[in-house]
Amino acid sequence: MIQGIHHITAISGNISKNIRFYTEILGLRVIKKTVNYDSPDTWHLYFGSSAQRPGTTITFFPFPGFSRGKSGNGSVKVTAFSVGSGSMGFWMKRLREYQVSYRGPSRRFDEEYIAFEDFDGLELELVANDKDLRSGHATPGISEENAIKGFHHAELSYSSVEKTAALFTGVLFHERLQEESERLRLFSHDTLPGNFIDIVGRPSLPAQQQGAGTVHHLALNTPDEDRQQSLAEKLSKTGIFTSEVKDRQYFKSVYFREPGGTLLEIATEGPGFLVDETTETLGRHLKLPPWMESRREEIENLLPAID
Numbered sequence: 001m002i003q004g005i006h007h008i009t010a011i012s013g014n015i016s017k018n019i020r021f022y023t024e025i026l027g028l029r030v031i032k033k034t035v036n037y038d039s040p041d042t043w044h045l046y047f048g049s050s051a052q053r054p055g056t057t058i059t060f061f062p063f064p065g066f067s068r069g070k071s072g073n074g075s076v077k078v079t080a081f082s083v084g085s086g087s088m089g090f091w092m093k094r095l096r097e098y099q100v101s102y103r104g105p106s107r108r109f110d111e112e113y114i115a116f117e118d119f120d121g122l123e124l125e126l127v128a129n130d131k132d133l134r135s136g137h138a139t140p141g142i143s144e145e146n147a148i149k150g151f152h153h154a155e156l157s158y159s160s161v162e163k164t165a166a167l168f169t170g171v172l173f174h175e176r177l178q179e180e181s182e183r184l185r186l187f188s189h190d191t192l193p194g195n196f197i198d199i200v201g202r203p204s205l206p207a208q209q210q211g212a213g214t215v216h217h218l219a220l221n222t223p224d225e226d227r228q229q230s231l232a233e234k235l236s237k238t239g240i241f242t243s244e245v246k247d248r249q250y251f252k253s254v255y256f257r258e259p260g261g262t263l264l265e266i267a268t269e270g271p272g273f274l275v276d277e278t279t280e281t282l283g284r285h286l287k288l289p290p291w292m293e294s295r296r297e298e299i300e301n302l303l304p305a306i307d
């Protein structure tokens, strides 16, 4: 069983600019400051509108000095956030104030959206809608009603969409919702923002070149480890190799590459981001999982400084 997007993880270059873009400009909060558990000399930064639920968290592996990648096929091309239907004017003004150029507003599936990029060139959208009941995180300059509510959808791009669409609908509990030109919108659980996956056919677009400003993987939310296990078994039966279960402290993860090339993760909803911090202190200090705590000093010395 899948209940929408759990998180999206991308690669960034300059750490301080990465933090500035998502907190100061987009108004998300730092939910967690930790390290890449598979490579603890690299930061893993989590930004979100709420620590209480998945589906609002974009995370980054910052590699200072890493050259820019190029978005393309076989990957998540666009990460779209959801805002209230009356907020588009606010956001266009805000992006202009911060000299972030955007395209739009345009319309798709009867919703207005604008498209822009972060400082590393990661492709983002804000989609205005009146269906999203989640509340945003108010910050100085952004009221709760204008704030980003979480993800709206992830856009996956392929030269040929069939195999990926078949996996999502046949194995990953997604259903078809709408189609518009080369775009197929799927949903899991219910038809609300945060649960949409758009699969777009672009026959002539080159494959993604991974680097700063590209998505590393997309994580889908599953309620618990039993459901995660049965999904992993289902994937294995279709011939897809899945990783062992990895303990990510805030959730348990299983990774696999779908036939179209995108790295996907099935992440459990719990235990969540409040296992080692309170809501008030979220994101302030470097958090390490218990098995790395004895190496804290060494890890702190390895990590690039944050201004």
Ligand code: ZN
Binding pocket: 007, 009, 217, 219, 265
């Ligand atoms: Zn992940």
